[in-house]
Amino acid sequence: MEKTCTVMLPLTMNSSEKPQTVCIFGTGDFGRSLGFKMFQCGYSVIFGSRNSRMSSLLHSGAEVFSYSEAAQKSDIIFIAIHREHYEFLRELTEDLNGKILVDVSNNPKINQYPESNAEYLAQLVQGAYVVKAFNTISAWALQSGALDASRQVFVCGNDSKAKQRVMDIVCALGLTPLDRGSLKAATEIENYPLQLFPMWRFPFYLSAALCLFFFIYCVVRDIIYPYVIENKDSTFRLAVSIPNRVFPITALTLLALVYLPGVIAAILQLYQGTKYRRFPDWLDHWMLCRKQLGLVALGFAFLHAIYTLVIPIRYYVRWRMRNTTLTKVITKEDDPFFTSTAWHSDSYLSVGILGFFLFVLLGITSLPSVSNMMNWREFRFIQSKLGYLTLILCTAHALLYGGKRFLSPSILRWYLPSAYVLALIIPCTVLVIKFILIMPCINNPLKRIRRGWERDSKSSESALNGKSDI
Ligand SMILES: NC(=O)C1=CN([C@@H]2O[C@H](COP(=O)(O)OP(=O)(O)OC[C@H]3O[C@@H](n4cnc5c(N)ncnc54)[C@H](OP(=O)(O)O)[C@@H]3O)[C@@H](O)[C@H]2O)C=CC1
Numbered sequence: 001m002e003k004t005c006t007v008m009l010p011l012t013m014n015s016s017e018k019p020q021t022v023c024i025f026g027t028g029d030f031g032r033s034l035g036f037k038m039f040q041c042g043y044s045v046i047f048g049s050r051n052s053r054m055s056s057l058l059h060s061g062a063e064v065f066s067y068s069e070a071a072q073k074s075d076i077i078f079i080a081i082h083r084e085h086y087e088f089l090r091e092l093t094e095d096l097n098g099k100i101l102v103d104v105s106n107n108p109k110i111n112q113y114p115e116s117n118a119e120y121l122a123q124l125v126q127g128a129y130v131v132k133a134f135n136t137i138s139a140w141a142l143q144s145g146a147l148d149a150s151r152q153v154f155v156c157g158n159d160s161k162a163k164q165r166v167m168d169i170v171c172a173l174g175l176t177p178l179d180r181g182s183l184k185a186a187t188e189i190e191n192y193p194l195q196l197f198p199m200w201r202f203p204f205y206l207s208a209a210l211c212l213f214f215f216i217y218c219v220v221r222d223i224i225y226p227y228v229i230e231n232k233d234s235t236f237r238l239a240v241s242i243p244n245r246v247f248p249i250t251a252l253t254l255l256a257l258v259y260l261p262g263v264i265a266a267i268l269q270l271y272q273g274t275k276y277r278r279f280p281d282w283l284d285h286w287m288l289c290r291k292q293l294g295l296v297a298l299g300f301a302f303l304h305a306i307y308t309l310v311i312p313i314r315y316y317v318r319w320r321m322r323n324t325t326l327t328k329v330i331t332k333e334d335d336p337f338f339t340s341t342a343w344h345s346d347s348y349l350s351v352g353i354l355g356f357f358l359f360v361l362l363g364i365t366s367l368p369s370v371s372n373m374m375n376w377r378e379f380r381f382i383q384s385k386l387g388y389l390t391l392i393l394c395t396a397h398a399l400l401y402g403g404k405r406f407l408s409p410s411i412l413r414w415y416l417p418s419a420y421v422l423a424l425i426i427p428c429t430v431l432v433i434k435f436i437l438i439m440p441c442i443n444n445p446l447k448r449i450r451r452g453w454e455r456d457s458k459s460s461e462s463a464l465n466g467k468s469d470i
């Protein structure tokens with residue numbers, strides 16, 4: 001296996017060695033931060049600049065030369081200049097011949113130019129070895145000490161020796177190099193820091209749309225309806241009651257939507273009789289952001305748990321309890337204990353708590369630091385088996401909440417059922433389909449398809465014929 005870090009310590013840790021000289025073109029924010037970091041790590045840093053007077057912003061010990069002079073003093077040069085200003089490098093072709101040029105640049109927009117900045121640099125200075133690196137590290141992170149994700153430095157380049165030299169420097173700065181291959185990968189590396197939560201966009205929009213829909217639905221049923229029919233002001237429900245209805249409904253719907261693409265994919269594979277046909281793009285994208293959907297759902301479940309905790313201290317709830325007790329006292333009415341009601345209430349709470357616990361467990365196991373500790377089978381067990389158990393428990397929680405009132409005509413308001421009834425549609429559909437899919441007569445063909453069997457392909461059939469496990 002190829003080593004990524006050949007040098008784990010700053011090069012001058014060995015005092016007998018002369019510090020390695022690195023050159024940085026550009027004394028802007030990034031050039032200065034990188035220079036200072038390298039200086040701290042024991043490198044001798046020289047800068048190339050349009051103005052070779054020493055700037056007060058540079059660290060002490062730094063030397064500033066003209067671009068041409070600086071280029072001659074080191075065989076590795078970091079180009080901390082914006083792409084628009086690269087043109088002048090063409091004139092330095094001779095000085096830069098055979099040197100390693102590290103392109104650190106980013107663009108303001110994704111795919112702004114037909115070719116990546118690093119490829120453009122390689123075209124401009126043809127005799128140099130261009131390596132793309134450091135563009136995902138901000139000047140601020142270099143100064144303040146990079147943390148976790150920002151420690152990763154994606155590196156790519158066509159010359160493996162040049163790339164290794166750059167990766168050694170990355171290691172010496174206490175950062176983690178990730179080799180992304182040839183310079184063709186530069187476009188992807190340059191687009192990477194420009195993306196704004198690409199995998200989170202769909203879950204956020206979807207959850208916002210669901211929240212809005214359920215919020216309006218609850219407002220119509222719980223505020224506008226009592227006002228129109230009974231002239232009752234229930235607007236106070238906007239603060240706690242309605243959010244505490246909207247959040248669990250959204251959480252349950254989103255959780256079901258995590259498992260819906262899986263069952264759709266299974267149905268498609270069964271229908272097509274092969275796994276070698278591409279899923280539609282929307283399904284692919286949906287499958288890819290299931291983790292984010294699940295985490296957003298967990299966020300809503302947390303909100304539901306917190307809102308539920310405050311129920312006993314709400315004025316409205318305390319008033320209703322006092323009022324009911326007083327009425328019973330005044331009317332001398334008995335308040336019998338119903339074991340069935342106690343069972344119903346306790347089981348509703350219990351499945352809710354267990355469902356929430358498993359939900360949190362699913363969230364924790366989706367964290368990279370935890371999932372990296374599991375093998376594929378353990379991860380699948382948690383995310384699939386425990387995931388479905390969570391969905392079953394949370395759906396049961398909503399079903400028990402409705403109890404006997406579920407779908408009773410008396411709870412309809414303007415023909416609208418309670419919001420939780422709507423929340424049960426997708427989870428119940430997913431669970432019913434999943435139940436059908438795990439029946440042996442359907443599960444066995446599906447398993448065969450997933451192992452490569454194709455219904456229409458005679459060759460695959462004959463190739464697989466005779467295999468005892470199929
Ligand atoms: N700032 C950041 O956090 C990060 C920046 N980068 C990349 O690093 C590069 C430098 O960014 P940054 O330091 O922020 O930018 P600055 O604008 O602060 O610095 C750019 C430097 O380029 C030099 N330069 C050379 N020719 C020209 C010219 N014709 N016009 C203007 N400047 C010129 C200048 O240095 P001089 O005056 O010495 O000649 C200038 O200081 C960019 O490609 C950027 O995408 C990448 C990751 C993070």
Ligand SMILES: [Cu+2]
Pocket residue numbers: 248304352397
């Ligand atoms: Cu609940």
